[in-house]
Amino acid sequence: QSSVTIFGTVDVGYRFSGDNIDSRVKNRSAIDSGTSTxxxxxxxxxxxxxxxxxxxxxxxxxxxxxxxxxxxxxxxxxxxxxxxxxxFGTLGAGRQYTPGYVLTSTVDPFSGVTVGQYNNVYLSEYRWDNLVTYVSPSWGGFSVTAAFTLDGYGNESPGNRGAGDVGDVRALSILPQYRSGPLHVGLHIQDLRAKSTGLYDGDKVRVYDLAGTYDFGVAKLAAAYGIRRADNGDFSPDTGATEGEKTKQWFVGVTVPAGAAGKVLASYVARKTEAVAGGDDAKAGQWAVGYEHALSKRTAIHATYAKIDNNRAARDSTNLSGSVGAGYNAGDGYQTGFAAGIRHGF
Amino acid sequence: QSSVTIFGTVDVGYRFSGDNIDSRVKNRSAIDSGTSTxxxxxxxxxxxxxxxxxxxxxxxxxxxxxxxxxxxxxxxxxxxxxxxxxxFGTLGAGRQYTPGYVLTSTVDPFSGVTVGQYNNVYLSEYRWDNLVTYVSPSWGGFSVTAAFTLDGYGNESPGNRGAGDVGDVRALSILPQYRSGPLHVGLHIQDLRAKSTGLYDGDKVRVYDLAGTYDFGVAKLAAAYGIRRADNGDFSPDTGATEGEKTKQWFVGVTVPAGAAGKVLASYVARKTEAVAGGDDAKAGQWAVGYEHALSKRTAIHATYAKIDNNRAARDSTNLSGSVGAGYNAGDGYQTGFAAGIRHGF
Amino acid sequence: QSSVTIFGTVDVGYRFSGDNIDSRVKNRSAIDSGTSTxxxxxxxxxxxxxxxxxxxxxxxxxxxxxxxxxxxxxxxxxxxxxxxxxxFGTLGAGRQYTPGYVLTSTVDPFSGVTVGQYNNVYLSEYRWDNLVTYVSPSWGGFSVTAAFTLDGYGNESPGNRGAGDVGDVRALSILPQYRSGPLHVGLHIQDLRAKSTGLYDGDKVRVYDLAGTYDFGVAKLAAAYGIRRADNGDFSPDTGATEGEKTKQWFVGVTVPAGAAGKVLASYVARKTEAVAGGDDAKAGQWAVGYEHALSKRTAIHATYAKIDNNRAARDSTNLSGSVGAGYNAGDGYQTGFAAGIRHGF
Incomplete structure (x- = not known):
């Protein structure tokens, strides 16, 4: 018989969400899953x-x-x-993480989850369907990840041209990285192309992310800077920012060990998206602070607070605003969040 | 690596259902899953x-x-x-059984499943989402279970006020229990409160269950008595009895070992639900008898027969009637049921 | 604790689909799952x-x-x-393969999957719900498989008479087989009966399949011949051929070992379905050729090409045509297909 490994995490905690974009919506108290993982x-x-x-x-x-x-x-x-x-390296085929998310979520002190995650504000693709990936060996710390899909969002359509404005999304991504001692830095270059029967057919979104960390021992610093340029509107299904044409975004973060089992996490994330047609630019900024305490290698308790500021242009269009807690596109419009819970890995 | 245990049961058998509330609906013969577990x-x-x-x-x-x-x-x-x-005891967070179901299904000779289950007629909540539970240690046989949820039925809504008549259901439940030798007795007290944009907003349903077993060796006797009082209609999504304001319900049961590997199970269950507005009370009664034969500790064959009598008021409203086999709220209106099958645990 | 075995396969590859029945639909390139298993x-x-x-x-x-x-x-x-x-043999209860599929997919060189599968063209039931099966012991190479269900397609309806034209589908199937050295031959006899509130109520579809293989060592030959006779239209949900009344179908195939780790597969499949009301008969033919190379007992790479020819009557009704790749009823209308990928079992 073969040996299959079962792995996973169960993470449940309390989450408070407040300061909704829509001032008529009151606070939300909840027991939620995945409050840190x-x-x-x-x-x-x-x-x-x-x-x-x-x-x-x-x-x-x-x-x-x-x-x-x-x-x-x-x-x-x-x-x-x-x-x-x-x-030669590793080839993979199936539904997998995008190279862009692999880079930026690794750099983010909050690892791309919890109320403080960078991707409440910073736009990123997460996973793609039908993806072929290649990860090179490490050549003295230097490696390259590449990925290609004929449609990142569902099965490829007949004729490879999906119905509607966005349709099939072809994507190509390349990520050179360098790791050496305390340093990790990567440059992510990505190309999305809509193959559709509708508005965005043939349009592209080009994405660039430069991100890295440096571990000083007493603290690990993180920084990322990203640009997204759309021919005609950022049609990426992961960002929902269809009204944006150009986006500039960045974050800085720090992870500080606190005693044998603890660590303090903090970050600031900002994004500016230029609207396609007239109007003001949408701007969103988020700061977040958190603490994790390991009960063992597999189990930890944690607490995080985050606050987002969306300017008026961002609030006017929910498609462009950031909201706390569940990633850019899945939020309920809440701009402050607190979460505390327990995470058990296996 | 961690050690994860895989566990479960596969139970498939034959089920006959007859005597439908709607006399135009004929008998049903089926191979069904879960005929005893x-x-x-x-x-x-x-x-x-x-x-x-x-x-x-x-x-x-x-x-x-x-x-x-x-x-x-x-x-x-x-x-x-x-x-x-x-x-200090055990804390749990996530989707879990309600304390009320833990008590009454443990007391029921049929363990809350198969055509003879008490909850064909006896109203009970089963599981709640977003639940925080606490189980105390045993102090000389005495223990307390408590549970709280901000919404037992789906994710907590923005503003904690769900759309529609019922909306979010906040629930608090406490269950003191005593176990000593052959005796097990528990008192379940539960409070449901609708947080909604509709009819039942702020309304409560209060639930009380007193239940226990005594094992005489030649037979284990079981009994339970329960009351449900609604401010304005029993809006609990698990019972579907939205037209009832007050419910009194009880059951008695017996489990008799028969040889080294067999046991005979029997029970009688009754419920009376007072309609909110005029009309007669809905009444339902069920008797059930079953036999189980263990082929091993993990595998058994079993057969059960049950018959429900719904009075005219209960038949008039399918929301208030009991039906055989799949729990109160999931039935097809059949009032007699027979099931026989095999159960294999692992 | 019990010992549960985890098993499975992950198979992902590239698939090209062309020559659509609808000439306006262009070719499709895709990364697909299950390109050989x-x-x-x-x-x-x-x-x-x-x-x-x-x-x-x-x-x-x-x-x-x-x-x-x-x-x-x-x-x-x-x-x-x-x-x-x-x-006495083996009894099974639950969702299981039909005896007809067990026979014909075993005989098919492509095992009933990939773009070359016999069942792109050859009609067969796959799995039934609510199925009780019996497999006899082998008596000198002779064995019998039998299966019965009260509804092969979903839960049995109240009154055992489903809504709509097809409703509950009762099925009885018997499969005597003989295996001896290089020879394997089986005769499959199957009876489907619609129990519905609609058009086909009480109608039958009778199915016969005679199929076998003979392994000469240098090559394993396969052949199958099948007949389907419907009282009034072939209502089987697995075939979608509701406009057909009589179907004759057959295939021949060969599997040739090529070196220590390789094998070449080839087959030709044909079907003729008589339309119920006037019109020409629908005819479809498919030839396929493939190659598999084992990297280990559990892992292989593979490539297959197949081409279907649907005559005009078959093209006129998509219900009657064969299309490459995903079984008879799930196709997109493509008549040529190529797939190559990797299969990893565990």
């Missing part, structure tokens, strides 16, 4: 094929542990892929 | 954190093995929670 | 009950690894059943 259950395995080759797979379900439902869409929408690794 | 697949684990602390989790899927679909709503709708245990 | 994740176990008896279960999920979603309907729609085995 999304709850998930996964299965993975590897097989040595000889000749330095390895086959492997990952199947990972997202779970909303507060309601017992699947989180994030499909049953195995977190990850589902097969891989083949060798001296 | 719901089919499920679960994953759980524990971690010793030192200092007498333990972290743990449960993720449990409900499955309709007859059709290969998820049973009971979300993918992990049976249970999904993280826990922290110590000398 | 459907991606799945399963759990199974067995328990020795003593006296030569064994209890067991299988719960198997279908997964579209390209998009991270469930494949094929319900969460555990591939298989979900409990079994009891002894000297």
């Amino acid at each position: 999304p709850t998930r259950l996964g299965f993975r395995g590897n097989e040595d094929l000889g000749n330095g080759l390895q086959a492997g797979f990952v199947l990972e379900q997202g779970i909303a542990a507060d309601t017992g439902t699947s989180a994030g869409g499909g049953t195995f929408s977190r990850q589902a892929f097969v891989s083949l690794a060798g001296a | 719901p089919t499920r697949l679960g994953f759980r684990g524990n971690e010793d954190l030192g200092n007498g602390l333990q972290a743990g989790f449960v993720l449990e899927q409900g499955i309709a093995a007859d059709t290969g679909t998820s049973a009971g709503g979300g993918t992990f709708s049976r249970q999904a929670f993280v826990s922290l245990a110590g000398a | 459907p991606t799945r994740l399963g759990f199974r176990g067995n328990e020795d009950l003593g006296n030569g008896l064994q209890a067991g279960f299988v719960l198997e999920q279908g997964i579209a690894a390209d998009t991270g979603t469930s494949a094929g309907g319900g969460t555990f729609s591939r298989q979900a059943f409990v079994s009891l085995a002894g000297a």
